[in-house]
Amino acid sequence: MSADPASFRDPAxxxxxxxxxxxxxxxxxxxxxxxxxxxxxxxxxxxxAGYVVGSVAVANDEAEIEAPRGAKLVEHQRLPFISYPYxxxxxxxxxxxxxxxxxxxxxxxxGVALSDATAYNVQFIGVRPIFIDALSFRPYAEGEYxxxxxxxxxxxxxxxLMHALLGAPHNEWFRGxxxxxxxxxxxxxxxxxxxxxxxxxxxxxxxxxAQSSGELEKTKSVIARPLPKSSYLGILRQLRGxxxxxxxxxxxxxxxxxxSDNNSYQPGEAEAKQRAIGEFARRxxxxxxxxxxxxxxxxxxxxxxxxxxxxIGFDADLGALERAFARADDSKLDFLPLYxxxxxPSPGQGWGGEERRSLAGRSESAEAAIALAFVHHIAIGRxxxxxxxxxxxxxxxxxxxxxxxxxxxxMVQRLLTLRKDIFADYTLENFTxxxxxxxxxxSSETVTASGRTLITYDRRPA
Amino acid sequence: MTREIRKIAVAAVAILVATTAPAxxxxxxxxxxxxxxxxxxxxxxxxxxxxxxxxxIVAMLPGGERKKIATQDKSNSDSATH
Numbered sequence: 001m002s003a004d005p006a007s008f009r010d011p012a013x014x015x016x017x018x019x020x021x022x023x024x025x026x027x028x029x030x031x032x033x034x035x036x037x038x039x040x041x042x043x044x045x046x047x048x049a050g051y052v053v054g055s056v057a058v059a060n061d062e063a064e065i066e067a068p069r070g071a072k073l074v075e076h077q078r079l080p081f082i083s084y085p086y087x088x089x090x091x092x093x094x095x096x097x098x099x100x101x102x103x104x105x106x107x108x109x110x111g112v113a114l115s116d117a118t119a120y121n122v123q124f125i126g127v128r129p130i131f132i133d134a135l136s137f138r139p140y141a142e143g144e145y146x147x148x149x150x151x152x153x154x155x156x157x158x159x160x161l162m163h164a165l166l167g168a169p170h171n172e173w174f175r176g177x178x179x180x181x182x183x184x185x186x187x188x189x190x191x192x193x194x195x196x197x198x199x200x201x202x203x204x205x206x207x208x209x210a211q212s213s214g215e216l217e218k219t220k221s222v223i224a225r226p227l228p229k230s231s232y233l234g235i236l237r238q239l240r241g242x243x244x245x246x247x248x249x250x251x252x253x254x255x256x257x258x259x260s261d262n263n264s265y266q267p268g269e270a271e272a273k274q275r276a277i278g279e280f281a282r283r284x285x286x287x288x289x290x291x292x293x294x295x296x297x298x299x300x301x302x303x304x305x306x307x308x309x310x311x312i313g314f315d316a317d318l319g320a321l322e323r324a325f326a327r328a329d330d331s332k333l334d335f336l337p338l339y340x341x342x343x344x345p346s347p348g349q350g351w352g353g354e355e356r357r358s359l360a361g362r363s364e365s366a367e368a369a370i371a372l373a374f375v376h377h378i379a380i381g382r383x384x385x386x387x388x389x390x391x392x393x394x395x396x397x398x399x400x401x402x403x404x405x406x407x408x409x410x411m412v413q414r415l416l417t418l419r420k421d422i423f424a425d426y427t428l429e430n431f432t433x434x435x436x437x438x439x440x441x442x443s444s445e446t447v448t449a450s451g452r453t454l455i456t457y458d459r460r461p462a
Numbered sequence: 463m464t465r466e467i468r469k470i471a472v473a474a475v476a477i478l479v480a481t482t483a484p485a486x487x488x489x490x491x492x493x494x495x496x497x498x499x500x501x502x503x504x505x506x507x508x509x510x511x512x513x514x515x516x517x518x519i520v521a522m523l524p525g526g527e528r529k530k531i532a533t534q535d536k537s538n539s540d541s542a543t544h
Contacts, residue, residue: 010488011488012488115488115489116489145499146491146495146499147491150490150492150494150495151489183494202502202505206498206502207495209494210493210494211494211495216493218497219493219497222497223497223499225500228503230507230510230511231504232503234503234504234506234508234509235506237506238502
């Protein structure tokens, strides 16, 4: 069975994975709308510009997919990595929201509407957004309402407002509530001083109040009147303007945001580390490298400049991730920095626990990994035994570099300042021996006066 | 005459109701969201039209054309897809 576990909500079609290829079957009942929308010149232009994933018609005997009789079949370009809105920083979520609205505005003017507004339909190549659901497009019917408005608010607007108005990042909450942040919940959280906003009333407080009132018959009589296209476009443009001006509250004050400017390295030490990462990238030329604890993406950039084709970065500090986003955007890097707490990584979630895949379940595309100044946060900061850390690290990618930060290093000393040192086995010798049991240790290079050591490992046959 | 106007008005309403878009959604649009769209849309659509006309009026004033171009540049640089 090739159907993607996340593709079941819309009966108009199904996504299928066959090996490395991605296909979509379009149900016969939806084929006419699909054809009309996809023959629209505005949509073709958006595909050519890379804003929407392309679709090429294929014959079913080529793909051998279990699709209903008479279904139309198309093939899509395969994306390098699938990420989820609860892994996106504020800037990534905002960019995805604006991308969705820009598509809607551009298409509505040419008679194409979107049947939904889920954030999971936007993906990133580097930090460039791309819309992936070819079945969301259908001909616009004069007078129709924006049926995806609530979904847009819950999956884009409300999570952004949590961060912009309340200073509370959306990530953990969104992860626990896969359909997004309900307007009724957000409405209860907004303090009185922040409620004087027409935009907020129009899209959050008003709909939440109307939803709670439960007057279904009244709503039916309201929507019996057609919504003029100018009103539909007005809503989209108003939302776009509002979201474009939103900024995360407090992201400039996180702990690790300024680490790359303000750290414990002596002159020349950072260069030694950089040289080692460069050599590693040049030797392996990975199509996708994972940077665990990427911070602002300094070493991700080094890897990219030395032959890594793309980097997926992970960090738990949202301020550092904002700077990483700016780096990727300004320097046009194929670098996607994502929110992830390594001690509690994204699990498999949704229907059957497999609609949204776990982080480990998405690691098949990682050809190499780097974990710099990272092990102490997990082994000492979170009490994870070194052997379990090594198991996890070696399972993610076949080869990599891990930096061991010894106990006398100022950064480790900081972690131990207020607590008892219960980490007797936290030594370079022990860690090297643990890594050797899981992979070949290719090299071990001490790069700082404090004894920080880069261990290059490879678990593939020599 | 008045009766004719009334007839036309009734016919217009009937046509509008008859051409109301079919329910397409495979997702639940949500009562609260739909209930407010007519109102929010009318205001937002009206504001957009007003801004468009205001822009045209400003552009017709002496020195207005330059201001209009500057505003357009700003909105382009804000695009999500650039």
